Amino acid sequence: MTREWYAPKELAGLPGMPDTHSAVVRRAKRDDWENRRRAGRGGGREYAFGSLPTETQATLLKQAQPAAPARPARR
Template sequence: MNKEWYAAKELVGIAGFPTTPQAINQRAKSEGWRKQKRSGVQGKALEYHISSFPDEVVSALLANEESSFYLADMPKAEKAWSAIYYQLTEEERELLTRFIMRQGINALFDRLGARPQAVTTPDDDNIEPVS
């Protein structure tokens, strides 16, 4: 779990929590939740520590956090690469993947200062290192 502090608006409606930030702030005050001032925000913006929440809310937040990893936006370069890759045929993808793997292995050998005479794979009898 990476995130420990949550703003009231992030907690709205989660696992039976109130449906407005104001109601969450009231509950936090009445139950004495651990809090801190939100950095970079003017005014009295607060965030609350996850240890103050009921178990079912913590479970819901953790489930959300794990699934959000897969939904995160890719950087522009990764999006472009993905678009290009999926326009290739299966054969072109395989050739490209093997080429990239070979380049990576050769770069590793260069860093180690030990380059073999040839790099072989189960599919190829003899692939010369790319220089």
């Protein structure tokens, strides 16, 4: 399962996303992504998973999957 909300700093540089925090914010405004105020110090905005580009959603889903357990070495 993936989270529902992401800060621009977390999204910057992911596939389908600009490389900088400020560029993510500009794109979010341009594309009218669903957003909310971020709680805590510094404020800012968070963006809804469903509003993000498909390519970015796929990457976030892949990152949220647990890694396969390592196999023990055969002797």
